[in-house]
Amino acid sequence: MSRIAYVNGRYFIHQAAAIHIEDRGYQFADGIYEVFGVYKGKLIGTRGHLDRLAYSLSELSIKNPMSERAIMHIVREIIRRNRIYNGLVYLQITRGIAPRDHAFPNQASPILVVTGKSTKVxxxxxxxxxxxxxxxxDIRWGRVDIKSISLLPNVLGKQLAKETGAYEAWMIDKNGFITEGTSTNAWIVTEEGELVTRSATNGILNGITRLAVMDVAKEAGIRIVERPFTLKEAKKAREAFITASTTHVKPVTKIDGNSIGNGHIGIITLQLLDGFLKFIEKGTDSKNLHPRCRETKKIRHE
Ligand SMILES: Cc1ncc(COP(=O)(O)O)c(C=O)c1O
Known part of the structure; x- marks a missing residue:
């Protein structure tokens, strides 16, 4: 069966789907994206992804090309046409096509691309x-709370991880604190049993999985502390894990070659993984929502 992609109003055979060479996404990485996870036939965290999409677009002053209902229709159509039971839907919106000039064009209309991919359960x-x-x-720009398609530092980090036999690279800021992974959020469980993840400022992407896992932890009575943590603290942690839409809750058992805990999934990580899988099987949205536009109270700048 051929893969099908959506490009600005039409569905194409994946290999035939194409973008104009003066698309600003292609020339300036002037665009944003979302990745929706699909787990055993269920689309995960729709509300959160739509809210973060609205947030990213509004921070970059890109017009949303269509209503949420219309976007969700295309997302579901991509799932249906590609027969995705498990996998992901990738959605990208760029500022549009215009003669190359750094300043925003007066006339460009945003371009929407949606693709899907199956993965095994x-x-x-x-x-x-x-x-x-x-x-x-961490050599990224200062607004990584925006899910921008400008991902070169993340690409280089993930490549280095791959070349050194690791799954992910955690990035460290200029003050020695871990920000997040190249495509995942970073968590530890300290020696005192506190669940720690960096707070959602402009220094990390506020993961939709991160928000849901916070709900799961609260319901399980696990104490969560949102604060930065150092590499030293991470290496001494009882447990560590990463979260993302396609990775869910994944135990980290080695950081820079140092074993974490006993080298196996920790008790709290297991509890959060099981809780998160139950949560997504129910198909509900997280109570913990991503802001749709900048609210100074919610997005703190570091
Ligand atoms: C840099 C970064 N942090 C965190 C995440 C996790 O976000 P989510 O849980 O919404 O998939 C991603 C996902 O792509 C990411 O690219």
Whole structure:
């Protein structure tokens, strides 16, 4: 069966789908994206993704090309046409096509692309198996709370992780604190049993999985502290894990070659993984929502 992609109003065979060479996404990375996870036939965290999409567009003054209802129709159509039971839907909106000039064009209309990809359902053993992370300096720009398609530092970090046999690279800011992974949020459980993740400022992407896992943790009575943590603290942590829409809750059992805990998934990570899978199987949205536009109270600048 051929893969099908949506490009600005039409569905194409994936290989035939194309974008104009003066699309500002292609020339300036002037655009944003979202990745919706699909888990056993269910679309995960729709409300959160739509809210973050609205947030990213509004921060970059890009007009949303269509209503949420119309966007969701295309997302579901991509799932249907590609027969996705498990996998993801990738959605990208760029500022549009215009003669190359840095300033915003007067006339461009935003371009929407939606693609889908199937992945196999992971076994319990695969879901619970630990991964290694390496650490690298965070060399990204100061607005990584926007889900921009400008991802070169993330690409270089992930490549280095791959070349060194790791799954992910955690980035470290200029003050020695871990920000997040190249495509995941970073968490630890300290020696005192506190669940720690960096607060959602302009220094991290506020993951939709992160928000849902916070709900799961609260319901389970686990104490969450949103604060930065250092590499030293992470290496001494009882447990560590990453979260993302397609990764769910994934135990980290090695950081820069140092074993974390006993080298297997920790008790709290397991509780959060099981809780998160139940949560997405129910198909509900997280209570913990992403802001739709900048609210100084919610997005703190560092
Ligand atoms: C840099 C970064 N942080 C965190 C995440 C996790 O976000 P989410 O849980 O919404 O997938 C992603 C996902 O792509 C990401 O690219």
């Amino acid at each position: 992971s076994s319990d053993e695969e879901l619970r198996s630990g991964i290694s992370v390496i650490t690298i300096p």
